[in-house]
Each structure stands twice: as C-alpha cells, then as structure tokens.
Amino acid sequence: MQFIDLKTQQEKIKTGIDDRIQTVLAHGKYIMGPEIKELEQVLADFVEVKHCITCSSGTDALLMALMAWDIGPGDAVFTPPFTFIATAEVIQLLGATPVFVDIDENTFNINPLKLAEEIDRTKKEGKLTPKVIMPVDLFGLPANYPEIDSISRKYDLLVLEDGAQGFGGSIEGKMACSFGNMAATSFFPAKPLGCYGDGGAIFTNEDSMAEKLVSIRVHGKGGHKYDNVRVGINGRLDTLQAAILLEKMTIFPEEIRLRNAVASQYTERLKNKVITPFIPDGYVSAWAQYSIVAESSDHRIEIQERLKNHDIPTGIYYPIPLHLQTAFTKLGYRKGDFPVSEPTSERIFSLPMHPYLTETDIEKITGLV
Numbered sequence: 001m002q003f004i005d006l007k008t009q010q011e012k013i014k015t016g017i018d019d020r021i022q023t024v025l026a027h028g029k030y031i032m033g034p035e036i037k038e039l040e041q042v043l044a045d046f047v048e049v050k051h052c053i054t055c056s057s058g059t060d061a062l063l064m065a066l067m068a069w070d071i072g073p074g075d076a077v078f079t080p081p082f083t084f085i086a087t088a089e090v091i092q093l094l095g096a097t098p099v100f101v102d103i104d105e106n107t108f109n110i111n112p113l114k115l116a117e118e119i120d121r122t123k124k125e126g127k128l129t130p131k132v133i134m135p136v137d138l139f140g141l142p143a144n145y146p147e148i149d150s151i152s153r154k155y156d157l158l159v160l161e162d163g164a165q166g167f168g169g170s171i172e173g174k175m176a177c178s179f180g181n182m183a184a185t186s187f188f189p190a191k192p193l194g195c196y197g198d199g200g201a202i203f204t205n206e207d208s209m210a211e212k213l214v215s216i217r218v219h220g221k222g223g224h225k226y227d228n229v230r231v232g233i234n235g236r237l238d239t240l241q242a243a244i245l246l247e248k249m250t251i252f253p254e255e256i257r258l259r260n261a262v263a264s265q266y267t268e269r270l271k272n273k274v275i276t277p278f279i280p281d282g283y284v285s286a287w288a289q290y291s292i293v294a295e296s297s298d299h300r301i302e303i304q305e306r307l308k309n310h311d312i313p314t315g316i317y318y319p320i321p322l323h324l325q326t327a328f329t330k331l332g333y334r335k336g337d338f339p340v341s342e343p344t345s346e347r348i349f350s351l352p353m354h355p356y357l358t359e360t361d362i363e364k365i366t367g368l369v
C-alpha cells in the first residue's frame with residue numbers, strides 16, 4: 001500500500017497531462033510560457049483572491065512574501081513550533097526572529113490566546129518589533145483566522161498564511177489561501193495539489209504587493225529584465241509544471257471531496273481507539289495528512305510496527321518541534337517551553353491519505369490500529 005498514491009490519479013488524467021505536455025514542447029516557452037498566466041488565473045478564481053503569483057516552491061513563496069514586506073533584522077514573526085522547518089527557516093534566512101507560539105491541542109494549529117500573550121510579552125521586552133503572524137494550516141485544516149484576524153487588527157500586524165498543506169480547505173466557504181494579507185502554498189508532489197516537481201504560489205488582494213512579488217520572482221526586475229530595482233531571487237515556476245497543475249485542477253474539487261469521505265470513514269472506525277482529528281464547525285480540511293494521536297510514544301511505536309508488518313506505511317509529522325531543532329539553538333528555547341507541541345510530537349503519526357483509498361484499504365488499516 002502507498003502512503004500517497006499519485007499513480008491512480010495519473011491514470012485518471014493521463015491523456016490530458018500528455019496533451020498539456022505536448023503543447024508546451026510544441027511552443028517551447030519553457031520559462032514563463034502562457035500556461036503560467038492561465039494557471040494563475042485558475043488558482044486566483046478558485047481561491048477567490050485578486051492576484052496569484054506562481055513560484056518555484058512553497059518555501060520560496062513564504063520567503064518572497066516576507067521579502068515583499070521588507071522583513072529583516074529586529075523584526076519578530078510569530079509562528080507555531082509544530083510545523084515543517086520551511087515555515088520558520090525563511091524568517092531566519094532574512095535575519096528576522098521567529099517567535100514561537102504553542103499550538104491548540106485539538107486542532108494542532110497556532111493557539112490564538114497564546115499568540116496574544118506572546119505578542120504582549122515581545123512588546124514589553126522591547127528587543128524586537130512585532131511585524132507578522134504566520135499561522136500554518138497544519139495537515140490541511142485552516143488555522144483559526146477569525147481570531148487571528150482580530151488579534152492582527154488589535155496589534156496592527158500583518159498575516160501571512162502558510163497554506164502549503166491547506167490549499168483546498170475552507171472556513172464557512174471562504175477558501176484557504178485567501179486569509180490574511182498574503183498566503184503561500186506549495187505544489188510539492190505530496191501536497192493536496194501537487195505538480196511533478198517543485199512549485200508554489202502566493203495569493204494576495206493587494207495590487208502593490210502583487211507587483212512587488214512579480215519583480216522579486218525575477219531578480220528584482222524593474223521595467224525590464226536587465227533593469228534591477230531591488231534584490232530578488234530566481235523564483236519562477238516552470239511552464240511544464242504549470243501545464244501539469246492545470247490538468248490536475250480539473251479534478252481537484254472532486255479530490256477534496258474524496259479526501260473528506262476517506263477522513264470520515266477513518267474517524268468513524270477509529271474514534272474509540274485513538275484521538276482522531278478535530279474539525280471545528282464550518283471548517284473543511286484539505287487533508288494533506290490524516291494524523292492520529294496514540295496514548296504514548298510506546299503505543300505509537302506498537303501501532304506503527306503492526307501496520308508496517310502488513311505493508312502499510314505511516315509517517316510522523318513532526319518528530320522534533322522546531323524550537324528543539326539544532327538550526328534554531330541560538331533562539332534559546334528549551335525542552336518544556338511548549339507543553340502542547342512537545343507531547344504531541346511524541347505521540348502523533350499519520351496514516352495513508354489520498355483520494356483513492358478504497359473502503360477495503362480503510363478497513364484493513366483501521367483494523368490494525
């Protein structure tokens with residue numbers, strides 16, 4: 001059994017993918033070909049945001065958004081420690097400081113109460129200037145944006161949604177990647193909407209930001225390519241990846257529906273055995289991962305071993321919270337600083353999740369948990 005089955009999906013859309021690739025090979029515009037603009041329009045319409053700027057990866061999407069706001073040394077960016085390294089990595093790359101905020105124990109997303117406390121503490125301490133809140137839509141579930149929005153207004157902070165796992169989710173019908181001032185997503189193959197390589201996108205309703213992002217994406221270009229008005233990066237998405245994503249978008253809404261059906265079946269069969277995912281009323285998850293919490297780390301090992309013996313892969317997202325990563329030692333955090341993230345990382349693990357899991361697969365997996 002596969003953790004994420006991209007093969008069944010490919011068989012479904014093979015002709016369309018082949019046609020799209022042949023079209024790119026025929027026109028030969030491998031860099032910023034017409035598929036880029038076409039995809040950006042499709043994605044912006046899907047999310048219902050004015051601008052979509054595609055780019056080279058989810059990491060670069062986050063980086064470019066922070067660059068567009070001129071985030072740098074002395075700035076504090078508030079983000080959870082229970083996420084993928086890229087979330088906090090880009091903050092440190094720009095010389096700014098990640099200020100970690102513990103997660104909510106039910107949703108695994110940033111805890112708004114603790115967020116407000118951490119902003120107050122940082123302001124009082126007076127060493128850093130609070131600038132950005134970077135919530136993460138972990139495992140596909142949008143963070144608590146209604147609460148985060150009111151906090152950002154109260155403290156006059158910017159919000160960057162890390163929607164790398166969230167694309168396709170929603171809150172009361174409002175799509176993930178439309179929250180905050182800017183949002184970033186990833187098209188890494190294993191994400192809910194994946195291409196066949198690296199890719200990402202940034203979403204915003206602000207014209208001035210969109211213009212700046214387009215410049216940052218190509219080495220800070222001004223009026224033309226060899227007029228450089230700022231320092232940027234080589235952050236373009238390949239035309240071939242855009243072509244593949246256009247074809248994948250034709251089945252994406254249906255795939256989100258199927259992922260939700262799989263998740264419901266999992267939860268129905270597992271709710272009396274382990275802690276199953278909590279989805280607040282009005283929220284829809286994109287189910288990047290279906291993650292469950294065992295009673296202890298030994299219990300987790302025991303279940304993972306049993307599944308492995310039956311050829312069922314599992315994954316641990318994430319075994320080490322970011323504040324305990326060597327790369328962030330200089331931030332000065334210690335074990336015990338985040339009482340929810342730490343035990344969660346010791347007990348959580350993820351089951352196979354993709355739109356094409358059958359009832360038989362689900363029955364087999366859940367019978368072994």
Ligand SMILES: *Cc1c(COP(=O)(O)O)cnc(C)c1O
Nearest residue numbers: 057058059084086087164186188
């Ligand atoms: C995958 C991921 C990223 C980075 O995306 P890439 O396309 O791999 O660079 C950032 N944040 C989170 C939460 C992710 O899961």
